[in-house]
Amino acid sequence: MCNLCAETREMWKKSGAWFFKSLPKYILPERRVTGRYNESELARSLQEAGNSSNEGKTDSEPGSPLSIHAPSFSRQASSIERKSVGSPHDTHYEWSETDILSHGFSGLSLHRTDSLNQRPLAGLKRTGSKGSAYSLRSIRKEIPKPTTQIERPPKIPDAGFGTLEIKLAYDNATSSLAVTVLRARGLIGMDMTGLSDPFCRLEVLPREGTYSNRLRTKTVHKTKNPEFNETLHFFGITESDLSVKSLEIVLFDDDRYGCDEMGSATVALRECAKSPAQLRLALSGSSGSEPTGPRVLLALCYNTKRRALVVTVCRGADLPPQDSNGYSDPFVKLHLDPDPYHKKHKTSIKWRNLNPVWNEEFLFETRPTELSRQNLTLTVWDKDYGKPNDFLGSLVLGASSKGRRLKHWMDCIKFPDHRHEQWHSLTDTQHI
Incomplete structure (x- = not known):
């Protein structure tokens, strides 16, 4: 009986519980042959x-x-019986x-009764007991396991932008091309949570004059593996066009502050000349590293000594003309939202210029912990006298932005006291 059971038994005796209940019985489990x-x-x-x-032991010393x-x-035959164990x-x-x-x-x-020399020494195994007892274990033949080769589908060279599955079908009777965008897999994350809001823009190239037949799919929100399952039709495509024209598919991230490109793919229309074809395309990055169209060069830096965000409006490029002379008189308005100080800044006016150079610096007092919840809004205007100013474009940088704009904002927070300069495209959406 262990100490705990003995103490429990003594407590039963002293407390008188044995009078009402019988003493517990302690039954040891049967000893197993190990x-x-x-x-x-x-x-x-x-x-x-x-x-x-x-x-007969008399000579042994203490x-x-x-x-x-x-x-x-002893070597008597009656002491140990002969047993056959193997x-x-x-x-x-x-x-x-x-x-x-x-x-x-x-x-x-x-x-063993026979000689152990007839057995290989590799068959001897030492037991885990304290003694030096050795047992001869059986030698088992090592049977090689059959190796089965799993057939894997051929891998598509992926550049890290994901893949896109489409289906092409040409109708000769109506001279139309039906493009079914099925799904996309492994797209890059564009927002703060690592997800995206992708949609596809399709266009048949080369264009015929100034006519553009661009079509787009619906937007699938908050996913990196969207299921589109949408069919788009291109009319006016002859059989001769199938051998010379191609289809360009560009994936964008839908954002009210500006759509960022996520990847693109091009497929020749001759793939569907004979029969409908289902293809899986590897997406590639954008052709140009810098944005095109109306854009502005912006520099951000969080100054730890001043405890303020330093915004430098460097220059603009390819701004749209708004005056009758083919030029504009651009200037930029800036404000931080939310800002407890309600500060608003404005650059100087650059007269008759579509590629202005400002290089003006502005400060917004804030803390690094608050920058992750704030947005910097820039709006570009054309100065007019006697009538309202014309809107040229806007730009939003902050936690709610995506893609290049989000990366630029996060680099400013992660690496303070460093100047981070980058080009950004202007969107035609006006933010008040």
Whole structure:
């Protein structure tokens, strides 16, 4: 009985609970045979052998090993019965009492009747007990496992912008091309959460004069693996056009502050000349690293000494003309939202210029922790006297922006006291 059970039994006796309830019975579990030999018979044989050996032991000294270790076995046939124990692979071997050598309890070793030299030494395995008992384990043949080759589909060279699956079908009766945009996989993340709002813009190239037959799909929000499943039709395409024209598909991230390109792919129309074709295209990056069209060069820097955001409006390019002379008189308005100080800044006016150069610096007092919740809004105007100013474009940088604008804003927060300069496209949406 362990100490806990003994203490519990004493508490039952002292508290008088034994009068109302009988004392608990402690039943030990049966001892299982863990080795290859019966422990009870082996213990009984050790005891009998010890009694017989103690009768004739008179020369042992108190400090000799014979007085410390257990007595050795006697060679009488009645002490240990002969048992036949073996592995499933070799059952004709037997253990005998003559094979047990008496070297003390810790030095007990068992041997087979046959010579162990006939067996390879690799078959000997040391047991985990304190003694030096060795057992001969069976040698199993190593059967090589059959290797099955899994057929994998051919990989498409992916440039890191994802893939797009489409289906092309040409109808000769109506001279129309049906393009079914099925799905896209592995698109790049554009917003703060790492997701995107993708849509596809399709166009047949080359164009015929100034006529543009651009079509677009619906927008699938908050995903990097959109399912479009939308069919678009291009009319007026002859059989001769199938061999010379191609279809350009560009994926954009939908944003009210400006759509950013996520990837593009081009496929020749001759793929569907004979029969409908289902293709899987690898998307590539935008052709130009810098944006095109009306744009502005902006520099951001958070100054830790001034504890303020330093915004530098460097220059503009390709601004739309609004005056009758083919020019504009642009200037820029800036404000930070939300701003507890409600500061608004304005650049100087550059007369008769579509590519103005300002290089003017403005400060907005704020904290780095608040920048992740604020947005910087820039609007470009054409100065007019006697009538309202004409709107030329706008730009929003902040946590709600996406793509290049979001990266520019996050670099300003992560790396303070550094000047981060980048071109940004202007959108025609006016933000008040």
